[in-house]
Amino acid sequence: MESYLNENFGGVKPKHSSDEALGRWRKVVGVVKNPKRRFRFTANLGKRSEAAAMKRTNQEKLRVAVLVSKAALQFIHGLAPHSEYTVPAAVKAAGYGICAEELSSVVESHDIKKLKAHGGTEGLISKVSTSESDGVSTSKDKLASRQEIFGINKFAETEARSFWVFVWEALHDMTLMILAACAFFSLVVGIATEGWPKGAHDGLGIVASILLVVFVTATSDYRQSLQFKDLDKEKKKITVQVTRSGYRQKLSIYELLVGDIVHLSIGDQVPADGLFVSGFSLLINESSLFRRKIMDGSYLSWSGDDALELLEFFAIAVTIVVVAVPEGLPLAVTLSLAFAMKKMMNDKALVRHLAACETMGSATSICSDKTGTLTTNHMTVVKACICGKIKEVEKSSDTKSLFSELPASVMTMLSQSIFNNTGGDVVINQDGKREILGTPTEAAILELGLSLGGDFQAVRKATTLIKVEPFNSAKKRMGVVIQLPGGAFRAHCKGASEIILASCSKYLNDQGNAVPLDTATIAHLNATIESFANEALRTLCLAYIEVADGFSANDAIPEEGYTCIGIVGIKDPVRPGVKESVAICRSAGITVRMVTGDNINTAKAIARECGILTEGGLAIEGPDFRTKSAEEMYKLIPKIQVMARSSPLDKHTLVKNLRTTHEEVVAVTGDGTNDAPALHEADIGLAMGIAGTEVAKESADVIILDDNFSTIVTVAKWGRSVYINIQKFVQFQLTVNVVALVVNFSSACMTGSAPLTAVQLLWVNMIMDTLGALALATEPPNDELMKRTPVGRKGNFISNIMWRNIMGQAIYQFFVIWYLQTEGKTLFELKGDNSDLVLNTLIFNCFVFCQVFNEVSSREMERINVFKGILNNNVFVAVLGSTVLFQIIIVQFLGDFANTTPLSLREWFSCIVIGFIGMPIAAIVKLFPVGSQ
Numbered sequence: 047m048e049s050y051l052n053e054n055f056g057g058v059k060p061k062h063s064s065d066e067a068l069g070r071w072r073k074v075v076g077v078v079k080n081p082k083r084r085f086r087f088t089a090n091l092g093k094r095s096e097a098a099a100m101k102r103t104n105q106e107k108l109r110v111a112v113l114v115s116k117a118a119l120q121f122i123h124g125l126a127p128h129s130e131y132t133v134p135a136a137v138k139a140a141g142y143g144i145c146a147e148e149l150s151s152v153v154e155s156h157d158i159k160k161l162k163a164h165g166g167t168e169g170l171i172s173k174v175s176t177s178e179s180d181g182v183s184t185s186k187d188k189l190a191s192r193q194e195i196f197g198i199n200k201f202a203e204t205e206a207r208s209f210w211v212f213v214w215e216a217l218h219d220m221t222l223m224i225l226a227a228c229a230f231f232s233l234v235v236g237i238a239t240e241g242w243p244k245g246a247h248d249g250l251g252i253v254a255s256i257l258l259v260v261f262v263t264a265t266s267d268y269r270q271s272l273q274f275k276d277l278d279k280e281k282k283k284i285t286v287q288v289t290r291s292g293y294r295q296k297l298s299i300y301e302l303l304v305g306d307i308v309h310l311s312i313g314d315q316v317p318a319d320g321l322f323v324s325g326f327s328l329l330i331n332e333s334s335l336f337r338r339k340i341m342d343g344s345y346l347s348w349s350g351d352d353a354l355e356l357l358e359f360f361a362i363a364v365t366i367v368v369v370a371v372p373e374g375l376p377l378a379v380t381l382s383l384a385f386a387m388k389k390m391m392n393d394k395a396l397v398r399h400l401a402a403c404e405t406m407g408s409a410t411s412i413c414s415d416k417t418g419t420l421t422t423n424h425m426t427v428v429k430a431c432i433c434g435k436i437k438e439v440e441k442s443s444d445t446k447s448l449f450s451e452l453p454a455s456v457m458t459m460l461s462q463s464i465f466n467n468t469g470g471d472v473v474i475n476q477d478g479k480r481e482i483l484g485t486p487t488e489a490a491i492l493e494l495g496l497s498l499g500g501d502f503q504a505v506r507k508a509t510t511l512i513k514v515e516p517f518n519s520a521k522k523r524m525g526v527v528i529q530l531p532g533g534a535f536r537a538h539c540k541g542a543s544e545i546i547l548a549s550c551s552k553y554l555n556d557q558g559n560a561v562p563l564d565t566a567t568i569a570h571l572n573a574t575i576e577s578f579a580n581e582a583l584r585t586l587c588l589a590y591i592e593v594a595d596g597f598s599a600n601d602a603i604p605e606e607g608y609t610c611i612g613i614v615g616i617k618d619p620v621r622p623g624v625k626e627s628v629a630i631c632r633s634a635g636i637t638v639r640m641v642t643g644d645n646i647n648t649a650k651a652i653a654r655e656c657g658i659l660t661e662g663g664l665a666i667e668g669p670d671f672r673t674k675s676a677e678e679m680y681k682l683i684p685k686i687q688v689m690a691r692s693s694p695l696d697k698h699t700l701v702k703n704l705r706t707t708h709e710e711v712v713a714v715t716g717d718g719t720n721d722a723p724a725l726h727e728a729d730i731g732l733a734m735g736i737a738g739t740e741v742a743k744e745s746a747d748v749i750i751l752d753d754n755f756s757t758i759v760t761v762a763k764w765g766r767s768v769y770i771n772i773q774k775f776v777q778f779q780l781t782v783n784v785v786a787l788v789v790n791f792s793s794a795c796m797t798g799s800a801p802l803t804a805v806q807l808l809w810v811n812m813i814m815d816t817l818g819a820l821a822l823a824t825e826p827p828n829d830e831l832m833k834r835t836p837v838g839r840k841g842n843f844i845s846n847i848m849w850r851n852i853m854g855q856a857i858y859q860f861f862v863i864w865y866l867q868t869e870g871k872t873l874f875e876l877k878g879d880n881s882d883l884v885l886n887t888l889i890f891n892c893f894v895f896c897q898v899f900n901e902v903s904s905r906e907m908e909r910i911n912v913f914k915g916i917l918n919n920n921v922f923v924a925v926l927g928s929t930v931l932f933q934i935i936i937v938q939f940l941g942d943f944a945n946t947t948p949l950s951l952r953e954w955f956s957c958i959v960i961g962f963i964g965m966p967i968a969a970i971v972k973l974f975p976v977g978s979q
């Protein structure tokens with residue numbers, strides 16, 4: 047990809063915007079224990095750059111090795127005659143003249159000598175018993191034998207990791223290891239002093255908590271890994287055009303076999319090792335050969351300390367650290383993103399990088415291409431201007447008669463131009479039906495040629511194709527040179543009308559003669575182009591020129607002096623629903639811009655139809671935009687609504703400026719190879735899944751599977767919901783953090799003992815960490831989200847609103863615990879030896895219930911009604927339910943392990959009420975106005 051961009055667009059730097067987005071989360075997280083496990087699904091940034099460096103040195107080493115061995119080989123070949131290759135008997139019996147090993151040695155070593163020894167390309171084609179025109183035979187046993195001899199086009203899949211691997215990884219948690227050591231000493235010391243079973247309770251309590259934490263973590267990690275596997279599969283669904291038994295068909299790259307004739311077009315990915323049979327403009331990138339697995343770092347191991355009497359304090363200190371480090375954040379981020387990712391998949395958006403969903407949520411600007419994104423990309427020629435006469439050709443049945451009055455020579459020239467100067471193809475498919483292949487523009491023009499009565503194969507056979515210059519989005523034209531039966535050469539070109547017309551000096555008049563273009567005709571043709579474009583038609587001009595004898599494939603195709611054959615107008619209707627989606631974006635504070643390669647009038651007409659171009663909005667042409675100075679651009683860019691006739695680099699420049707000088711978060715949508723640089727530069731690139739080329743998809747972060755612009759809005763909505771969910775989670779977690787820390791720390795300093803014990807703290811940690819993430823990070827989005835303004839680049843992650851809510855709750859909870867600690871015994875009339883234990887249990891219980899109700903309050907940051915839709919969120923209800931249930935079990939039955947004692951009904955009731963009071967308090971706090979940032 048990088049090299050592709052480099053060669054085609056001169057040093058466009060890849061963005062790695064996901065790195066940037068990931069970095070943002072990391073900054074918020076600060077300290078994270080077990081970064082490897084926590085960031086498992088969000089790429090290790092350090093390792094990434096290491097890997098890049100490693101790749102470079104490996105490439106260098108390999109290059110040297112290849113050069114050396116090539117030199118050695120040359121030397122050997124110079125000395126000894128090429129040894130004969132013998133075909134293994136089994137291969138021969140199956141009817142092939144070459145075995146898999148020999149084939150791969152020819153392909154991988156690029157060994158031309160060897161290739162020649164096998165009779166060159168033709169030789170190999172016959173040795174693998176295929177044919178250039180018909181491909182391999184599709185008979186069942188032939189395909190089976192091919193598979194057996196040569197194998198299939200698949201990598202061995204890495205085995206799915208089992209649940210126990212995740213358990214093992216979760217055990218590698220440093221704090222858990224320390225706690226395990228504590229548990230061990232506690233067991234030893236406890237049993238030695240108090241005997242079995244009484245002395246083992248504390249230790250077993252810690253062990254049980256560790257197991258619980260490990261189990262929950264492993265389950266959630268495991269489930270995520272399964273989900274990512276599914277996504278991976280989806281990502282690898284790539285199809286190619288293949289000829290088999292004479293018919294073109296679409297095959298998954300996994301079904302490819304040796305001998306298959308694969309047809310590549312612009313932007314396709316080469317799906318396998320292969321031999322280039324014929325074609326033009328191919329670029330090869332073998333970099334995937336150099337991919338290396340990144341090694342994981344190893345862990346520090348911890349050895350215990352034997353200060354036994356400090357054990358309890360030590361355990362508490364460790365758990366305070368556990369509580370203090372908000373390591374639930376990366377988990378919440380991954381959970382929330384993964385959840386959104388899965389849901390988005392149902393909504394027809396495939397997210398390729400996790401962080402992309404969140405980035406899309408803060409987007410302030412969308413740059414969309416026109417063709418294929420805003421329009422359906424179903425193109426038909428509806429108007430044509432030949433010999434100065436404008437014809438409507440909407441109904442293909444009467445096309446032929448429409449043109450009957452035109453001279454036959456013009457019609458011949460037209461079909462010669464249409465059928466030779468094309469990147470498309472007309473083939474017969476498996477059902478025996480005629481099928482037009484190629485980009486929609488090409489297909490539309492071929493369709494016109496066919497409905498004029500032209501015979502594709504016959505026209506192609508009549509002349510020889512000497513040179514092809516494929517369509518180039520920067521030049522906006524394509525051209526071919528053909529050799530006519532008499533031996534003379536002729537070039538045909540087609541492309542953006544005003545550009546081709548400008549390189550014409552003659553035109554075919556209604557007698558079929560090439561006459562010089564006079565100003566009146568130029569004006570007439572230009573007016574025609576404009577009138578077509580104003581009707582939202584894409585216009586193309588076809589032209590030809592006679593080329594001097596002796597033209598060879600290395601000569602350049604002429605640029606000037608063409609004779610205009612005619613102009614066609616192609617209709618490409620706007621997709622249904624686009625207008626509404628654009629309106630939603632606008633109300634969500636997202637500016638939508640159209641950046642297209644098409645004619646400015648066509649672009650304006652479509653943009654108006656979609657609601658992108660409004661009164662007073664600016665439409666500019668790429669060539670004009672390009673020449674502006676930095677200052678002019680700075681002033682211009684916010685006003686631009688439409689950019690037409692843009693080259694891939696213009697699209698790139700616009701996006702770059704929006705991102706850097708205007709500090710916008712830019713989403714780019716596109717389908718074509720010409721969109722790749724912009725997709726790459728964008729904060730988030732969205733590529734079309736159906737019409738999009740592989741190159742576009744490869745550069746994108748999200749793939750819109752149904753090619754529908756409204757899906758983009760859905761992506762934005764999910765992105766925003768991810769962002770808000772994580773904010774809610776952080777607000778919840780920070781509250782618990784602050785209170786637990788302050789309470790434990792202050793009372794440890796003042797009284798020498800902490801009200802919450804190690805096991806209790808571990809439980810609290812789980813409520814706010816894993817369970818909290820599960821409950822709050824998976825809220826589905828609502829339409830309200832699209833009525834706010836986007837967060838953009840400058841938004842603070844922890845907003846003032848969040849601080850307000852956190853402080854409000856923390857003060858209340860702190861007050862409750864302080865009051866219980868000092869007045870608790872009188873309040874609950876506690877007396878006797880047991881009173882301290884009961885009081886501590888009460889404090890623990892109240893604290894947990896405060897969190898339970900606070901979790902409900904955290905569902906909304908600004909609104910008072912926090913119950914809306916609560917029952918639709920099963921995960922939330924389940925988490926809350928199991929938290930309460932488990933709390934009851936801990937207090938009533940697990941006292942020995944958790945240092946609690948069963949409470950009376952009255953005491954339970956009081957705890958719940960105290961916890962509940964947090965809710966009206968949270969509601970009141972929400973009434974205090976603060977700035978949004």
Ligand SMILES: Nc1ncnc2c1ncn2[C@@H]1O[C@H](COP(=O)(O)OP(=O)(O)OP(=O)(O)O)[C@@H](O)[C@H]1O
Pocket residue numbers: 415416417418469485487488517519520522523524540541542543584585586641642643644645692693717718720
């Ligand atoms: N196959 C082709 N051969 C010759 N000219 C073409 C061909 N396809 C498109 N064009 C010309 O190039 C212009 C579009 O160029 P480009 O590929 O840069 O944009 P696009 O991707 O089609 O549009 P958008 O950017 O809106 O998606 C068209 O207006 C047309 O005049």
Ligand SMILES: [Ca+2]
Pocket residue numbers: 415416417418419716717718
């Ligand atoms: Ca496009």
